[in-house]
Amino acid sequence: MNGSIREIINEAAAALGAGQIDQPRSEAVSLLMHTLNVDRAFVIAHPERELLNDELERFREFVSRRAGREPLQYITGVQEFFNLRFEVTPDVLIPRPETEMIVEAALDLLRVDSAPVVAEVGTGSGCIAISLLHEKPGARAVAIDISAKALAVARRNTERHELVDRLTLVNGDGLTCFLAEPQFSAVLSNPPYIPAHEIESLQPEVRDYEPLSALIAGDDGLSHIRALLRDAPDILQPRGYLIFEIGFGQVDAVRSLIDASVWDLIEIKNDLQNIPRVFVLRRK
Secondary structure (H helix, E strand, C coil): CCCEHHHHHHHHHHHHHHCCCCCHHHHHHHHHHHHHCCCHHHHHHCCCCECCHHHHHHHHHHHHHHHCCCCHHHHHCEEEECCEEEECCCCCCCCCHHHHHHHHHHHHHCCCCCCCEEEEECCCCCHHHHHHHHHCCCCEEEEEECCHHHHHHHHHHHHHCCCCCCEEEEECCHHHHCCCCCCEEEEEECCCCECHHHHHHCCHHHHCCCCHHHCECCCCCCHHHHHHHHHHHHHEEEEEEEEEECCCCCHHHHHHHCCCCCEEEEEEEECCCCCEEEEEEEEC
């Protein structure tokens, strides 16, 4: 590759397309924006701008990594979620658009509570808890993750969004790190939910780069969801909410796990592909 922005984008798009990357031109532009630290408007407005040798070298490296199926977000180090920018590294899952449904559901259900206290299980980058706190200034949250490296990323994102005084990060395994007392208005989670035997069928970006501990949940993909259903009642206030994401095809299996003497099933939310994605339960 050499030459102008127009020329290198064309060549990069061809290389990414050969690597079976969807929307190769758009991703080439994103990689160039990251290389030059400019916005999309700059790239469009300056097609004749020549790259310096060091810029060209870095861009080549990024294109090669992406063609090898490394996620774009791990190359650029950022992902947008709920209109906020989050740092992401290979120590955390890349936030997905459908996970925003957890935040939306929590904001709706907690709208009459001026100062809710929320727990998030498996916080990763911190995107769920941070987005909720950003939208609801009176709220406080505790975010738990078993990975100390993930919590380091969440801590930096907490600082980035100036929420250190309202978000407490805890290194722990699920809700068992809390005393069994009704202290939370809601428990939120995007838990691991992929069955172990399905890992080889995932896209290379997920299978080879994202943290497997944040993806796999036993033989049937439900081990973490079982733990949430078992442990959340001990720490939720009466009529407190449990809101969590599920995987494709899991709706009936998850529904069968719900103890009707403990939980009211408020709603099962579908994503934009009309796939059941988020369970909303209320403790009786």
